Amino acid sequence: MPSTAILWFRRDLRLSDNPALMAALDGCERLLPVYLHAPDEEAPWSPGAASNWWLHHSLQALDACLRERGSRLFILRGDSLACLQALITATSARAVFWNRCYEPARIARDSFIKQQLRAQGIRCESHNGGLLFEPWEIKTGADQPFKVFSAFWRRATARLAEIPAPSPTPEVLPPLPEAIASGRTQLSKSLAEQPLERLDLLPRISWDAAFPTTWQPGAAGAQARLRRFLDQAAHDYAETREQPGVEGSSKLSPHLHFGEIGPREVLKATNATVGDHEAFVRELGWREFSVHLLFHFPQTAEVPLNPLFADFPWRDPTPPELLRAWQQGQTGIPLIDAGMRELWHSGWMHNRVRMIVASFLTKNLRIPWQTGARWFWDTLVDANLANNTQGWQWTAGCGADAAPYFRIFNPVRQGERFDPEGVYVRHWCPELTRLPKRYLHAPWTAPVAILQQSGVELGITYPRPIIDLADTRREALAFWQQLRDTD
Numbered sequence: 129m130p131s132t133a134i135l136w137f138r139r140d141l142r143l144s145d146n147p148a149l150m151a152a153l154d155g156c157e158r159l160l161p162v163y164l165h166a167p168d169e170e171a172p173w174s175p176g177a178a179s180n181w182w183l184h185h186s187l188q189a190l191d192a193c194l195r196e197r198g199s200r201l202f203i204l205r206g207d208s209l210a211c212l213q214a215l216i217t218a219t220s221a222r223a224v225f226w227n228r229c230y231e232p233a234r235i236a237r238d239s240f241i242k243q244q245l246r247a248q249g250i251r252c253e254s255h256n257g258g259l260l261f262e263p264w265e266i267k268t269g270a271d272q273p274f275k276v277f278s279a280f281w282r283r284a285t286a287r288l289a290e291i292p293a294p295s296p297t298p299e300v301l302p303p304l305p306e307a308i309a310s311g312r313t314q315l316s317k318s319l320a321e322q323p324l325e326r327l328d329l330l331p332r333i334s335w336d337a338a339f340p341t342t343w344q345p346g347a348a349g350a351q352a353r354l355r356r357f358l359d360q361a362a363h364d365y366a367e368t369r370e371q372p373g374v375e376g377s378s379k380l381s382p383h384l385h386f387g388e389i390g391p392r393e394v395l396k397a398t399n400a401t402v403g404d405h406e407a408f409v410r411e412l413g414w415r416e417f418s419v420h421l422l423f424h425f426p427q428t429a430e431v432p433l434n435p436l437f438a439d440f441p442w443r444d445p446t447p448p449e450l451l452r453a454w455q456q457g458q459t460g461i462p463l464i465d466a467g468m469r470e471l472w473h474s475g476w477m478h479n480r481v482r483m484i485v486a487s488f489l490t491k492n493l494r495i496p497w498q499t500g501a502r503w504f505w506d507t508l509v510d511a512n513l514a515n516n517t518q519g520w521q522w523t524a525g526c527g528a529d530a531a532p533y534f535r536i537f538n539p540v541r542q543g544e545r546f547d548p549e550g551v552y553v554r555h556w557c558p559e560l561t562r563l564p565k566r567y568l569h570a571p572w573t574a575p576v577a578i579l580q581q582s583g584v585e586l587g588i589t590y591p592r593p594i595i596d597l598a599d600t601r602r603e604a605l606a607f608w609q610q611l612r613d614t615d
């Protein structure tokens with residue numbers, strides 16, 4: 129009987145630098161690449177609509193890569209352990225390999241599966257395919273997790289040289305197990321192979337029309353995106369990454385999230401191509417830090433890391449009209465609206481603008497950060513529990529290494545500083561295109577004659593601001609002070 133291994137693809141939808149794949153190839157004569165669809169096992173953070181769009185196309189691309197090498201992707205839907213056990217029985221596989229995920233629900237599930245399979249005598253191995261360092265590898269001198277990024281990153285950068293070189297992409301893959309190749313699988317009807325379309329990942333209402341023009345999910349798209357970044361924006365990254373009106377960052381986030389490219393490959397290519405790469409590698413460091421935090425403080429996807437904020441007096445109940453205006457990019461504050469429209473249209477938002485819209489929601493509107501995190505979760509193609517949690521908690525002022533609560537972004541000043549010519553705002557808020565740049569970030573301050581000349585009628589063609597920025601800032605600071613006084 130030829131030795132058969134199962135390779136379980138999850139957030140590592142690539143063949144390059146894939147340690148689980150390399151381990152599976154070592155000695156196996158037949159290989160079954162599988163994807164198991166079980167969104168309920170990730171509850172309460174099952175992937176959102178934009179992530180599902182990406183996943184559909186990424187699985188399609190992975191299947192094509194496997195077919196080019198003489199294999200293919202076998203998709204099942206259902207309880208992951210039951211699927212694996214059914215496949216083991218059907219193919220007589222003796223080993224299962226996967227790359228690790230670090231979200232709390234996945235850790236619990238994967239540990240249980242590993243325990244069960246090993247108890248059945250199955251070799252079961254997990255590997256690190258998604259991080260530069262495992263979240264438990266970087267520790268303080270007192271053997272504690274870090275809560276401050278700069279200290280974490282200092283410790284991590286001292287060890288960058290230890291990171292193994294990325295492994296190559298196999299040119300040919302072992303054949304599928306006989307039972308699968310011949311179509312004679314012994315699976316029960318409820319665990320039958322599923323065509324990708326049956327996973328229902330694509331939206332029923334086509335709000336995703338613009339996604340394919342912006343993105344190419346899959347490993348080839350990830351490599352193309354990396355090349356483009358290294359050829360262009362990478363060289364001025366430290367400066368241009370802050371400007372939402374130019375393509376100044378890599379836009380690798382969804383590719384990294386789905387593991388279509390690994391951070392080792394990105395690091396190696398950047399080191400080899402870009403002279404001053406420190407600022408960019410530091411952002412990869414924030415990605416590592418986010419996973420480190422979620423791993424050590426798994427409750428933080430739901431509750432603030434700083435317990436003081438558990439009692440923060442958010443507006444209760446959340447006024448639905450304020451939340452809707454924020455979600456739809458109709459707040460009357462141009463930079464906020466531009467960001468929220470970019471998100472809806474393309475499934476992505478510039479990092480600086482993410483911070484500004486998050487600050488606006490949590491501080492000016494006093495709506496809980498968890499509500500914002502949920503909206504991002506559903507609308508971002510790069511929605512990632514570690515990065516999203518860290519980004520929201522940081523901005524709200526309640527996370528690790530957080531921006532101090534009293535530092536409230538002023539979206540008008542931020543717009544004038546980071547989008548001085550108004551390229552970004554004009555693109556996403558075309559109704560403001562003709563406003564002179566002096567008034568573009570605060571149309572309500574423009575004289576009536578200028579508004580008329582520019583074709584802007586506040587409250588008709590573009591909303592009046594839904595809140596007063598200065599008043600709400602003062603209120604937020606007063607609530608924060610009260611909270612501190614009662615501590």
Ligand code: FAD
Pocket residue numbers: 369377378379380381382384385411412413414415416418477478479480482483486504508510511512513515516517518519520523
């Ligand atoms: P680049 O600047 O090219 O950076 C390269 C890579 O480093 C990114 O692809 C990403 O993987 C990582 N990275 C960059 N900045 C950060 C950061 N601040 N924290 C963690 N990792 C980072 N990022 C996500 O991937 N998924 C999310 O769900 C997410 N939610 C966020 C929510 C809020 C409120 C905020 C403020 C930030 C969030 N981020 C999230 C972080 C950041 O905005 C994005 O990673 C970044 O904008 C992606 O663009 P890029 O690939 O061009 O980044």
